[in-house]
Amino acid sequence: MNDITILAVETSCDETAVSVVRNGREVLSNSVNSQIESHKRFGGVVPEVASRHHVENITTVIADALKTADITMADIDAVAVTEGPGLIGALLVGINAAKALALSHQKPLIPVHHIAGHIYANHIEEPLKFPLLALIVSGGHTELVIMRDHLNFEVIGETRDDAVGEAYDKVARTINLPYPGGPHVDRLAAEGQDSLNFPRPVLEGYDFSFSGLKSAVINTLHNKAQKGETVPPEDVAASFQASVIDVLTQKTFEALEEYHIEELIVCGGVAANKGLRARLDAMAKERDINLRIPPLNLCTDNAAMIGAAAYYYYVKNVRADLNLNGKSTLDL
Numbered sequence: 548m549n550d551i552t553i554l555a556v557e558t559s560c561d562e563t564a565v566s567v568v569r570n571g572r573e574v575l576s577n578s579v580n581s582q583i584e585s586h587k588r589f590g591g592v593v594p595e596v597a598s599r600h601h602v603e604n605i606t607t608v609i610a611d612a613l614k615t616a617d618i619t620m621a622d623i624d625a626v627a628v629t630e631g632p633g634l635i636g637a638l639l640v641g642i643n644a645a646k647a648l649a650l651s652h653q654k655p656l657i658p659v660h661h662i663a664g665h666i667y668a669n670h671i672e673e674p675l676k677f678p679l680l681a682l683i684v685s686g687g688h689t690e691l692v693i694m695r696d697h698l699n700f701e702v703i704g705e706t707r708d709d710a711v712g713e714a715y716d717k718v719a720r721t722i723n724l725p726y727p728g729g730p731h732v733d734r735l736a737a738e739g740q741d742s743l744n745f746p747r748p749v750l751e752g753y754d755f756s757f758s759g760l761k762s763a764v765i766n767t768l769h770n771k772a773q774k775g776e777t778v779p780p781e782d783v784a785a786s787f788q789a790s791v792i793d794v795l796t797q798k799t800f801e802a803l804e805e806y807h808i809e810e811l812i813v814c815g816g817v818a819a820n821k822g823l824r825a826r827l828d829a830m831a832k833e834r835d836i837n838l839r840i841p842p843l844n845l846c847t848d849n850a851a852m853i854g855a856a857a858y859y860y861y862v863k864n865v866r867a868d869l870n871l872n873g874k875s876t877l878d879l
């Protein structure tokens with residue numbers, strides 16, 4: 548088959564991202580404009596602010612991605628875009644930009660699921676091997692997904708309330724750490740002790756729940772404060788992180804065993820967590836599981852992962868027309 552070069556657009560949350568990817572694996576450019584600085588003072592992503600930043604930045608980021616790839620739209624075979632799930636106003640900016648490009652340059656338009664993108668971030672350094680289990684841990688998602696072939700997704704577990712990254716960010720706020728809190732909690736956790744005995748919320752099957760754990764952290768701090776006691780923030784971080792890691796790894800390795808899967812991929816922003824990586828590494832080695840986690844810039848939201856997944860949608864002849872709409876929720 549001839550080379551297929553795809554321009555991919557991702558604006559589902561607070562990164563305006565555009566990438567040019569060839570044949571699903573060769574990343575010719577990966578441009579990202581992060582809005583973290585703008586959202587910091589609000590302690591989280593403000594949807595309207597995100598949409599406005601996407602509008603301001605999208606054309607520059609597209610131009611940068613094409614320039615870095617040293618390519619023009621004439622060499623692009625298709626335009627891919629994240630269809631959902633995500634913030635609706637944010638998604639629509641990327642979708643409208645992608646539609647305009649596709650229409651004006653007469654290119655097919657390919658809708659991509661954001662989580663499929665996170666999974667395909669692992670396909671860039673080394674091809675995915677099936678069957679595999681994917682653990683997706685980000686600010687918006689906590690899911691366990693089995694894949695037996697390209698674009699064949701079986702969701703076996705997901706969060707019933709907060710995503711794990713969301714819990715990290717909320718706990719971080721209660722101990723006065725800046726947004727996004729995950730990396731700060733991770734860093735502090737390494738200096739503290741798991742002394743607070745937070746619950747390990749384990750549900751039946753493979754679903755997760757993190758809102759109870761988050762409340763346990765807030766209540767514990769509140770009760771201690773009322774008694775005039777203080778808790779070292781590093782112990783809060785270490786105790787919270789220990790609970791999260793216990794729950795995530797327990798469910799993940801149970802699923803690998805039950806479904807007889809030896810290939811584990813981990814993706815999403817929380818895959819950057821040092822404590823989680825270390826535990827996954829150790830458990831995978833013990834059990835002869837092949838563990839793969841993408842490099843940091845491909846763990847967090849980016850468009851290269853959308854371009855990687857889009858190649859398989861392209862081959863499968865999945866196309867959208869100009870009626871494509873953003874979807875804040877969307878099944879995988």
Ligand code: KG4
Nearest residue numbers: 685686687712727729816817819820847848
């Ligand atoms: O995948 P991502 O960039 O965006 C979403 O699609 O949500 O994930 C962002 C999330 C944030 O909640 C952030 O706090 C968390 O990933 N995160 C971390 C770490 N680095 C980023 N959480 C725990 N430990 C980290 N080292």
Ligand code: ZN
Nearest residue numbers: 665685847848
């Ligand atoms: Zn994401």
